[in-house]
Amino acid sequence: MQNLVLFDIDGTLVRRAGPHHREALVEAVRRITGLETTTDNVPVVGMLDGDILTQMLTNAGASQAMIRRNMPSMMEHAQRIYVRRCPDLRKKVCPGVRMLLYRLSRRGVIAGLVTGNLTGIGWKKMESAGLRPYLRFGAFAELARDRAGLVRIAVQHATKEGWIDSKSRIALIGDHPNDINAAKANQVRSIAVATGLVGEAELAAHNPDVLVPDLRSLSIEELFG
Numbered sequence: 001m002q003n004l005v006l007f008d009i010d011g012t013l014v015r016r017a018g019p020h021h022r023e024a025l026v027e028a029v030r031r032i033t034g035l036e037t038t039t040d041n042v043p044v045v046g047m048l049d050g051d052i053l054t055q056m057l058t059n060a061g062a063s064q065a066m067i068r069r070n071m072p073s074m075m076e077h078a079q080r081i082y083v084r085r086c087p088d089l090r091k092k093v094c095p096g097v098r099m100l101l102y103r104l105s106r107r108g109v110i111a112g113l114v115t116g117n118l119t120g121i122g123w124k125k126m127e128s129a130g131l132r133p134y135l136r137f138g139a140f141a142e143l144a145r146d147r148a149g150l151v152r153i154a155v156q157h158a159t160k161e162g163w164i165d166s167k168s169r170i171a172l173i174g175d176h177p178n179d180i181n182a183a184k185a186n187q188v189r190s191i192a193v194a195t196g197l198v199g200e201a202e203l204a205a206h207n208p209d210v211l212v213p214d215l216r217s218l219s220i221e222e223l224f225g
Helices: 020-033 049-059 064-085 097-106 119-129 147-160 177-185 200-204 220-224
Strands: 004-007 110-114 137-139 170-174 189-193 210-212
Touching: 004 147, 020 049, 020 064, 049 064, 064 119, 097 110, 110 147, 119 137, 137 147, 147 177, 170 177, 177 189, 177 200, 189 220, 200 210, 210 220
Parallel strands: 004 110, 004 170, 110 137, 170 189, 189 210
Antiparallel strands: none
8 A cells, every 4th residue: 555645836846837827817817896905904825716806805805605606607717727828837846846756756655735726727727837747636725725634635635536544655845834734634644845934943843743934855765754
């Protein structure tokens, strides 16, 4: 039976991917509700797309009922918009990512995504970055209420498919305290990487199992302990 590594996307696999993701959310809100919103003053780092949309609309004065009613359509449109506008992200891949994914694939380790991105946005980023072939599956923003729930869904899916069992070792790699906390909530190994907007000191304060400046520094031995 194989081991499993789950990756966050933004700040972990790719960084500085441009404004297109935020613009897709803003445009989706405008098309569905007619409201002008912004991601300004929304702490988007580490958040799920659905929570970002909710905060954008709340800041614009929308009611919770109106947000709930329009959320499915806004999510659908945001994905369509992003898929059309996504730039080439091959030069935005974080240091060490390609080599780590290659090494995992050579060892037969299952690699998947746990991300705050909506499904269509997350996969488009991976395709544009040239990383899609290494990633077997993913748990995306619309599937759970929080990141810990996404980790749980990913582990359950991998187990159901027969890729892992109770003896498999599982690690989650991310660049935000929310990733560390989600790993801990599911009793999986937490690997924090300081390639996002959160510094090493803040990541260390959340006690990840491993903390590295970037994925060039991560050994397979450290990954699984």
